[in-house]
Amino acid sequence: MEGAHSQASGMGGMRAAGDLVARMQMTRRMRLKEAKEYVAGKLGCTTRDLSDPVAMEELRLEHGLGTLANTSTTRPDEPGMMEAKFNIAELLDVPINCIERFRRRARL
Amino acid sequence: MPLEPKIPTRMGDGSLVEMTRSEMRADLEAGTQLAAKKAKVPELTPDELDHLLDIYASPARFTAVDIGDEVVLSNDGTGTKHIGNRVQDLQSFEALLGVDMVELWQIDYSYKAVKTNVAHEGQSMKIAQALLTNPVQYGAMPDLGRYSAPDGPYPNWSELLPLGKIDEARRSQEAAAAALVHDIEFVADAMVEAGTDGIDLDTTGAAGDADFLAGLRACRRLREKYPWLGIEIGMASEFVLGMHGQLTFDGERLAGMWPKDQVRMVQQAGASIYGPAVNINTGKSTAWNIARAITFIKPAAEISEIPVHVNVGMGVGGVPTCVYPPADATSRASKAFVEILKIDGY
Numbered sequence: 001m002e003g004a005h006s007q008a009s010g011m012g013g014m015r016a017a018g019d020l021v022a023r024m025q026m027t028r029r030m031r032l033k034e035a036k037e038y039v040a041g042k043l044g045c046t047t048r049d050l051s052d053p054v055a056m057e058e059l060r061l062e063h064g065l066g067t068l069a070n071t072s073t074t075r076p077d078e079p080g081m082m083e084a085k086f087n088i089a090e091l092l093d094v095p096i097n098c099i100e101r102f103r104r105r106a107r108l
Numbered sequence: 109m110p111l112e113p114k115i116p117t118r119m120g121d122g123s124l125v126e127m128t129r130s131e132m133r134a135d136l137e138a139g140t141q142l143a144a145k146k147a148k149v150p151e152l153t154p155d156e157l158d159h160l161l162d163i164y165a166s167p168a169r170f171t172a173v174d175i176g177d178e179v180v181l182s183n184d185g186t187g188t189k190h191i192g193n194r195v196q197d198l199q200s201f202e203a204l205l206g207v208d209m210v211e212l213w214q215i216d217y218s219y220k221a222v223k224t225n226v227a228h229e230g231q232s233m234k235i236a237q238a239l240l241t242n243p244v245q246y247g248a249m250p251d252l253g254r255y256s257a258p259d260g261p262y263p264n265w266s267e268l269l270p271l272g273k274i275d276e277a278r279r280s281q282e283a284a285a286a287a288l289v290h291d292i293e294f295v296a297d298a299m300v301e302a303g304t305d306g307i308d309l310d311t312t313g314a315a316g317d318a319d320f321l322a323g324l325r326a327c328r329r330l331r332e333k334y335p336w337l338g339i340e341i342g343m344a345s346e347f348v349l350g351m352h353g354q355l356t357f358d359g360e361r362l363a364g365m366w367p368k369d370q371v372r373m374v375q376q377a378g379a380s381i382y383g384p385a386v387n388i389n390t391g392k393s394t395a396w397n398i399a400r401a402i403t404f405i406k407p408a409a410e411i412s413e414i415p416v417h418v419n420v421g422m423g424v425g426g427v428p429t430c431v432y433p434p435a436d437a438t439s440r441a442s443k444a445f446v447e448i449l450k451i452d453g454y
Contacts, residue, residue: 004442005420007170008170011181032415048175097300098305101301
């Protein structure tokens with residue numbers, strides 16, 4: 001069922017920019033149109049690009065936002081998970097809880 | 109005169125049947141008329157019914173929204189619970205299904221149950237945050253019924269009410285709701301310390317108006333403490349049952365609220381996301397069910413100032429009540445909510 005929803009109408013998560021739009025809904029309570037426009041503005045792309053994994057691969061690499069490791073492509077020297085979330089927080093100008101705590105606990 | 113061709117479609121229990129286009133149109137009209145009458149909201153317009161008919165009267169195995177019209181999948185209850193451990197479950201949904209948020213949860217999906225195990229749940233959250241890029245929220249049900257005897261400490265209002273002990277039943281629900289607010293806050297505080305991005309109060313209102321009130325009060329307290337926190341309030345059904353009958357939030361009576369009023373309460377409490385739920389009638393077609401569900405939710409989607417993530421799965425929101433919902437029915441519900449309601453996610 002989740003697979004059907006994802007294919008029928010999902011933004012693709014971090015395969016594209018769905019995770020970034022979701023963060024704006026969660027932290028700033030933005031409705032979809034506003035959240036997409038905000039993220040697209042930060043990335044310098046169109047709102048349609050946000051669901052496009054091809055357009056977003058390039059932009060995620062450029063901004064260090066993390067990409068999925070898979071059989072054909074692994075990029076061990078690019079930001080992943082926690083590292084990527086540092087860059088996501090800065091790009092979107094939103095606090096990410098686990099990053100704030102990481103900074104404090106690691107005494108960065 | 110040639111016979112009208114039959115088109116394969118689904119009933120609310122998931123069974124595959126055949127209907128004509130005219131029969132589907134009649135079901136769409138009956139679904140919207142019933143919902144409009146019950147909730148005192150407008151029926152869907154002829155154009156909207158035509159659009160729904162085009163989506164449902166197609167023999168295609170799958171359907172989808174147009175490129176660029178995709179929405180956020182918040183995916184409450186992420187995972188199958190049978191793929192590796194729970195964090196691997198979340199990773200598989202991030203990597204393989206491409207959902208936009210994931211939710212860590214335990215199988216006893218209740219804040220009261222989580223409270224006894226909160227340190228271990230927090231540790232799992234910390235590990236999940238280290239291994240995922242997607243936002244990770246923590247979810248459970250408010251589940252007020254757990255606080256009544258014999259499972260909980262308060263007299264069982266479902267036993268008191270048939271005895272005519274109305275005041276006692278009300279006092280018991282009020283005491284239970286206060287305990288529930290405390291437990292939600294206790295678990296949420298621990299999850300925030302562990303790094304969560306959000307808290308999901310799922311299936312809110314399942315035990316009626318006191319259950320809904322506890323969710324709203326807990327949400328307001330969490331919002332005051334954590335301005336950045338994602339807080340999702342997903343509902344149990346289209347209608348708030350008046351098990352108490354007199355409870356209010358910001359001066360408004362909660363019993364009997366439909367989505368158009370539920371959303372205002374959820375918004376005022378400070379939630380980030382409102383999740384309306386409309387249950388399936390298994391004896392009616394999916395066309396009848398989708399028209400009914402969209403009619404109930406449309407006034408809420410029109411006035412909401414926060415994202416609306418409709419519950420669309422396994423018995424709610426036009427997806428049949430069955431263990432393995434067919435992709436044809438799921439994708440039609442998905443497309444219908446996005447294109448008619450302009451919703452923000454699922």
